[in-house]
Amino acid sequence: MLKMGRSSSAGEKSKLIMSFNVDMIKKMLPRAYLRKYVAHHIYVAITYFKSLVPAMKEYVYKDGTTKNLMSLTGTIPVVFSDQTYNIPICVWIEPNYPNAAPMCYVSPTREMMIVRGKHISNDGEVKMPYLNDWKKGECDLFSLLQVMVAVFEEFIPLCMRSYPEPEQASCWLQFHREADGSYFVSLPRGDGQPFQHEDETSC
Numbered sequence: 622m623l624k625m626g627r628s629s630s631a632g633e634k635s636k637l638i639m640s641f642n643v644d645m646i647k648k649m650l651p652r653a654y655l656r657k658y659v660a661h662h663i664y665v666a667i668t669y670f671k672s673l674v675p676a677m678k679e680y681v682y683k684d685g686t687t688k689n690l691m692s693l694t695g696t697i698p699v700v701f702s703d704q705t706y707n708i709p710i711c712v713w714i715e716p717n718y719p720n721a722a723p724m725c726y727v728s729p730t731r732e733m734m735i736v737r738g739k740h741i742s743n744d745g746e747v748k749m750p751y752l753n754d755w756k757k758g759e760c761d762l763f764s765l766l767q768v769m770v771a772v773f774e775e776f777i778p779l780c781m782r783s784y785p786e787p788e789q790a791s792c793w794l795q796f797h798r799e800a801d802g803s804y805f806v807s808l809p810r811g812d813g814q815p816f817q818h819e820d821e822t823s824c
Contacts, residue, residue, distance in 0.1 A: 641667060646675055650691060653716035662719070662762045663693065670766055672696045672707065680713050680724075690715055694728070697766060699773040708773055709733075710747075714762070722755035723765060727778045734780050741778045 647660035667673045672695035680690045691714040696707035713724040725747035729735055735745045742748060751760065751768045 666762045670697055697770055719757045722752045729779050732782055734782055736778055736780050738776050740772050
């Protein structure tokens with residue numbers, strides 16, 4: 622099931638993340654970045670979203686080329702049906718930030734599946750008007766994460782696998798059909814009961 626609330630290691634992780642400061646993040650960034658500016662934006666983001674961890678990682682573009690980029694990896698808390706779900710994500714920040722929007726993905730574990738929808742592609746990339754209409758000076762990393770939370774509260778981007786299946790799962794493994802023809806995905810809550818959410822896509 623999706624991690625909810627605070628796990629036994631949450632306190633340790635929080636202490637680790639809070640140990641980051643602007644200078645530490647700045648030193649992690651290559652000279653191609655606006656280091657002081659980007660470091661400040663990252664620090665503001667992880668101060669509020671305490672599960673996110675900054676790190677330089679290799680990003681693979683769709684054409685197969687690779688590049689070392691700054692990333693924020695971890696979970697963001699999403700409230701759905703009065704329950705809090707920690708959604709795993711990865712945000713990639715390119716050197717031309719803030720002129721260009723970050724690249725955002727949901728990062729399902731082996732027990733999870735991506736729920737394709739209006740704002741989520743097959744590979745987990747997050748697509749939102751906020752990203753499409755990105756403007757320097759009006760948009761920033763922290764606000765982006767807040768918008769992602771709001772979008773995910775409308776449509777949960779991940780569901781749990783009910784049992785082991787091939788990675789390329791068929792649509793019927795993701796959705797269940799009601800008698801009235803509507804679809805929903807099942808995701809365990811903290812009390813072990815599933816909640817339902819109507820599908821935005823057509824199976």
